[in-house]
Amino acid sequence: MKQKLKSYNAQTYLAYALIAPAALYIVLIVAWPLLETIRLSFTNSSLAGEDYVGFENYQKMLSSKKFNGIVTRTFVWMFFSVSLKLIIGLIGAVLLNANLKGRSIFRVLVMPPWVVPIAIGMLGWLWLYNGYFGIIAGVGMRTGILDGPFGFLAYKQSAFISTIIADVWVGTPMVTVFFLAAMQGVPRDLYEAAYCDGASRWDRFFKITLPQITPVIITMSLLSAIWTFNSFEIIWILTEGGPRGATTTLIIDTYKQALGNYKFGRGAARAVVVMILLTLFAGFYLALLARINKKISHE
């Protein structure tokens, strides 16, 4: 009988056979294109054909001031967006974690921006940001903060900030939901013990809740950094990277080069930079995750 069970649980060839279809699919649609992107980045590929050009795409890209500006801009955009998502998400989670009436309804109501197709949510934001007829400009004009119509997406700085806000709007619900789940996973007896010792609500938050959910906070900051870095639709729909390049991030620039101008080679070189940065993020993320797990198991 033991023998028979052993054969049931240790059929490696069956295990591989079951995974094979999914693995092949990923190889064909994700892994192979990744390698192909790297190859293309050394060519001048376009709709007309392609020739090997060595490092020309990279040299041109790295020596251009514009590209360096784009990289800096990407990180500034990312920094503000991720920080805001985490701060607002944490505050939101604390508020929705309070044991008050209606919290289960609020918890459902946080999620629409996350669930609804981004493109549709952005249609709403396009209308909100409308300089003449939108509600934000309207409130600004009526309160006297603005002295006339103001197109939020038409000026460099305001477009930069507006796209960040829209990105925060899309990303915050997920952060909130994960923080909330983490807070509910904190053992209740920790709070009860602290309460008996006379710790204030404030103390309990900073001495118990925050340290307990730190691993999730770190995980979510890296994950949101990765998603924010990849954010395409929000900027593309609101500004297409404009005005005059003010909201062109690396992803937008890659898309513009490759599929706006059909310069596949140049686009691919940018995509490779994106890949390298993402790989760094991912490595950082996995290393940090391993360290946190180790620390927790030591305690």
Add this chain to the structure above:
Amino acid sequence: MNKYNTFEKILIYSGILVFMTFILLPFVEMFYASLRPLDHLFRSPYQFYSDDLSFWAYREMWNTVPMLGRYIFNSFFLATSVAVITLIFVIPAAYSYARFKFPAKNTSLYVLLAINMFSGAVLLIPLYKVLRTFGLLNSYQAMIVPGVAFLIPTSIWLLKSYFEKIPIDLEEAAFVDGASRVQILRHIIAPLSTPGLVVVGIYAFIGAYAQQFLFAITFNQKKEYMPIPSGLYEFIGYQSVKWNEMMAASLVGIAPVLLVFIFLQKYIVEGLTAGAVKN
């Protein structure tokens, strides 16, 4: 535990109010705009009050966007196809990860996680060339094929954790009693994993619904295959956008996903957060 006093309650509820305003304002304003006549919308500065609200835009939008019905159908059709195909690939793989020990098991699971971090945008160029080579540009497949690929990794992780919850003793007992693998699959695993399959299916459906835009604008130019987002954006470039009808059409387009989500949100959130929070 101590209860909140009135002051704290007021503080928390006002905090929630501000937070919820940020989250829901675009939707509320979209709905409000969809009820107002166009000449009320085009008044500057913004008018907070309209006295002639109506559902007129919800009737008129079918004329303004002649293919709206088709777009909604396409969105549904694309998301459903992507979800079904994803499940077909994911079920055997997730089962294998949940039940068998084999070399490179953990490594390949982490590779799957890493794949999640590459967005479609990075791979568009070779994908465009692949789809062009196979003559799949401007078709449903152009949006389904890449869509499935980006949902497989997370779906495997999710479904794996559901399969792991089914006690292996059940399977072993049946096997010892002489049941074949197919019988075990049909009579033990399939019924017990139905809730998990539903959650992963819904996750894939919502994900597919949400990710349509990028692949749709890049790989498909044909109107008859467009999903709602890219279909509607055809009308945004125009000089005078009929905002009330655009908003009405958007809301009708997202209503199905929202309803599905609201009814099943508990399970989806539990499934998605379980893994992350455990780590």
